[in-house]
Each structure stands twice: as C-alpha cells, then as structure tokens.
Amino acid sequence: MIFLRLFWEFFKTGLFAVGGGLATLPFLYDISTRTGWYTQAQLADMIAVSESTPGAIGVNMATYVGFTTAGIPGAVVATLGLVCPSIIIIILIARVLKQFRNNKTVDAAFYGLRACSIALIASAGLLVARITFLNPGALQLEGAAAVLKGLLNWKAVALAAVLLAATRGIKPLKKLHPIVFIAASAVIGILFSF
Amino acid sequence: MKLLTLFLSFAKVGVMTFGGGYAMIPILEREIVDKHGWASSEELMDYYAVGQCTPGVIAVNTATFIGYKVGGGVGGVVATMGVIFPSLIIIMLIAGILTNFAEIPAVKSAFSAIRVCVCVLIFNSVLKLWKGAIKDKAAVVLFAIVFGISLFFDVSPIVFVVFCAAAGIILTRTGVRGK
Known part of the structure; x- marks a missing residue:
C-alpha cells in the first residue's frame, strides 16, 4: 500500500528532522536509496524547485516527492505525514506552556530564548546575504580594482540600497505589505536580468 | 468564521514566504502581530525558538503554535493546513506542468532579486525585534x-x-x- 508507506516515511521525517526544512534533506536521500521511489538526480531538481517557489522548503519537498511517487493523492498524503508529528508535539507543548506561562522559571528561560531567536534569524539572514551580494570567485582576479569590482554583486547592492531606503526612509512606502516589495523585486530582477 | 480567517491568513503567509522559515518572520509580523493581533512580537519569538528545537518544519511548528493560541487544538490544525495549502497547489502545478521550472532564466533572475529583498526584510525585522526584546x-x-x-x-x-x-x-x- 503505497499511500500508507508514503505517510509513514514522511511521518518519520517530520518526527526526526529537527531545525527546519533543510534538515529533512538527509532523510529524503535515505528514502530515495531505500525505496527507489525517485532518483537522487530527481531529488536535486526537487530541491531547486522547492527553493524557488513560495512556502516552507520542507513542505514543498514532501509535496514534490509525494507527487512524483504517487500523483496528487501521494502529494497530499506525504505532506500530511510530514506535518502530523509537528501538530501533535506542538499542541502538547502549547498546552503545557499555557499552564506555566506565569511560572518565573519559564519566563526566565524565554528571556534567554528571545535573544537566541533573534540571533539565529540574523545569522540566517547574513548567510543568505553572503551568497546574494558576494562572488567569492572574484578573489582569483588580477589587481585590486578588478577584485573589488568583481567581488560584490553590484546590481544586488543597488537594489538593496533602494529597498532599504523605501522600507525604512520613505513614509508612504514604509507601511506597504512586504509582499509588495517582494513582487517589485521579482519584476526588477527579470527586467535587469539579475 | 474565526477558523476560516485563521486558515486564509496562514495560506497568505504560506504563499508569501520565499526561502524557508526565517523568511516567514517579516510576513508573520505583518499578518499575525500587526493585522490580527493574535500574538505579540515577543510571543512570536518564543514560538520561533521552540519551533527550532522541536522536530519538524519551523514554519509548520510556528503556525501550529499560533493556531493553538487562537483556536485551541482545532485552530492548530487549521493554521497548519493553511500554511501548507499553497505549497500543495503550487508544487503540484509545477511538478505536473513546468518540469524545468527552476531552470527558466526569468525564474532564476526573479529569485536572485527576491533574495535581495528577503535580506532587506529580514534586516528590518531583526532591528524591530531587537528593539522589543x-x-x-x-x-x-x-x-x-x-x-x-x-x-x-x-x-x-x-x-x-x-x-x-x-x-x-x-x-x-x-x-x-x-x-
């Protein structure tokens, strides 16, 4: 029964992959070698698509693998399998937290955790920024001027400057929904072939 | 009615998130904190921290948390279904029709520029969260x-x-x- 097996494989992935969507990758490689549902080359394509479409990467991967393996019902079953452990575990934790919300120790732990969350978001952002703005290949070039010119992705820097000014400096634009800036960037990217 | 709003809001978050869990923060800030007031910025950070160290996709964990707060266990399930719904539709369309989607030059260009935007939005979120926490x-x-x-x-x-x-x-x- 392919659907039951799909659900079970993704349930296990959802249960054991800790730390976000990319943490599911080792599990997906493992499923590929054990079941032969899809090849590793297909998996590489699926990763590329999952990263260049909206939505959580882990969820996108599960949908894609499920669809490749068993069509539309496969996609639904695999995705539900992936999120099932999260729903169960988080609801249990949320219940406990609700009871201990006013507990001093829990409050103290969260005081530390908030700094941790912000730091993790900042470092994830900076890692994306590094691949977005820098071309490490330019370090091989001859001459300081050529290195400086090639090292930074100047189109990206210019767009970032415009976006920063728009989202922080210009009053009527500041209030716009983030998706407006994302959509505008997509159009600019196509027009100026980023 | 509340459950429908919850589902639609999280579907919106799902469709507007480009590039994984951390890219969701600016959108969640806008939809969940500013617009609906379902959670404060601090609570969002708490959920995000717990979502990092519990199994599963962070976006799903955060959605379940907020959904639970708004509408109990059912709310948790509904919010999660909302956040995964756009992925299901979009990925199935691409997998079924546009098999070489990620190789299309226009798609590559669009996503290179979207990454720039996501960096700027995350930078803004970090500044805002820093002030609060x-x-x-x-x-x-x-x-x-x-x-x-x-x-x-x-x-x-x-x-x-x-x-x-x-x-x-x-x-x-x-x-x-x-x-």
Whole structure:
C-alpha cells in the first residue's frame, strides 16, 4: 500500500528532522536509496524547485516527492505525514506552556530564548546575504580594482540600497505589505536580468 | 468564521514566504502581530525558538503554535493546513506542468532579486525585534554569542536554544538580568 508507506516515511521525517526544512534533506536521500521511489538526480531538481517557489522548503519537498511517487493523492498524503508529528508535539507543548506561562522559571528561560531567536534569524539572514551580494570567485582576479569590482554583486547592492531606503526612509512606502516589495523585486530582477 | 480567517491568513503567509522559515518572520509580523493581533512580537519569538528545537518544519511548528493560541487544538490544525495549502497547489502545478521550472532564466533572475529583498526584510525585522526584546546588557551578550558562533560554525540550533534557556534562568536567578 503505497499511500500508507508514503505517510509513514514522511511521518518519520517530520518526527526526526529537527531545525527546519533543510534538515529533512538527509532523510529524503535515505528514502530515495531505500525505496527507489525517485532518483537522487530527481531529488536535486526537487530541491531547486522547492527553493524557488513560495512556502516552507520542507513542505514543498514532501509535496514534490509525494507527487512524483504517487500523483496528487501521494502529494497530499506525504505532506500530511510530514506535518502530523509537528501538530501533535506542538499542541502538547502549547498546552503545557499555557499552564506555566506565569511560572518565573519559564519566563526566565524565554528571556534567554528571545535573544537566541533573534540571533539565529540574523545569522540566517547574513548567510543568505553572503551568497546574494558576494562572488567569492572574484578573489582569483588580477589587481585590486578588478577584485573589488568583481567581488560584490553590484546590481544586488543597488537594489538593496533602494529597498532599504523605501522600507525604512520613505513614509508612504514604509507601511506597504512586504509582499509588495517582494513582487517589485521579482519584476526588477527579470527586467535587469539579475 | 474565526477558523476560516485563521486558515486564509496562514495560506497568505504560506504563499508569501520565499526561502524557508526565517523568511516567514517579516510576513508573520505583518499578518499575525500587526493585522490580527493574535500574538505579540515577543510571543512570536518564543514560538520561533521552540519551533527550532522541536522536530519538524519551523514554519509548520510556528503556525501550529499560533493556531493553538487562537483556536485551541482545532485552530492548530487549521493554521497548519493553511500554511501548507499553497505549497500543495503550487508544487503540484509545477511538478505536473513546468518540469524545468527552476531552470527558466526569468525564474532564476526573479529569485536572485527576491533574495535581495528577503535580506532587506529580514534586516528590518531583526532591528524591530531587537528593539522589543533586547533590553539589557546580558541579552546583548547572549545575542552576540549565538550570532558569532552560528555564523562561523555548524552548530545545531538545539544547542543554542538549550544554552540560552539555561542562561536565561541563571541570569534571572543571579540578578544579572535587567542591568
């Protein structure tokens, strides 16, 4: 029964992959070698698509693998399998937290955790920024001027400057929904072939 | 009615998130904190921290958390279904029709530019969150430790989360917090 097996494989992935969507990758490689549902080359394509479409990467991967393996019902079953452990575990934790919300120790732990969350978001952002703005290949070039010119992705820097000014400096634009800036960037990217 | 709003809001978050869990923060801030007031910025950070060290996709964990807060267990399920719904539709369309989607030059260009935008939005979110949550020297030090180590070493987020929770308790008990 392919659907039951799909659900079970993704349930296990959802249960054991800790730390976000990319943490599911080792599990997906493992499923590929054990079941032969899809090849590793297909998996590489699926990763590329999952990263260049909206939505959580882990969820996108599960949908894609499920669809490749068993069509539309496969996609639904695999995705539900992936999120099932999260729903169960988080609801249990949320219940406990609700009871201990006013507990001093829990409050103290969260005081530390908030700094941790912000730091993790900042470092994830900076890692994306590094691949977005820098071309490490330019370090091989001859001459300081050529290195400086090639090292930074100047189109990206210019767009970032415009976006920063728009989202922080210009009053009527500041209030716009983030998706407006994302959509505008997509159009600019196509027009100026980023 | 509340459940429908919950589903639609999270479907919106799902469709507007480009590039994984951390890219969701600016959108969640707007939809969940500013627009519906379902959670405060601080609660969002709490959920995000717990979502990092519990199994599963962070976006799903955060959605379940907020959904539970708004509408109990059913709310948790509905919010999660909302956040995964756009993925199901979009991925199936692409897998079924546009098999070479990620190779299309226009798609590549669009996503290179979207990445720039996501960086800027995350930068803005970090500044906003910093103002709300980092209020004393001890918190700045915790931030610096996690930020510095996570940039240069491949350490599991679980380690940071456990460390910071323990540090939070110790700093509070010893009276360092708030100075």
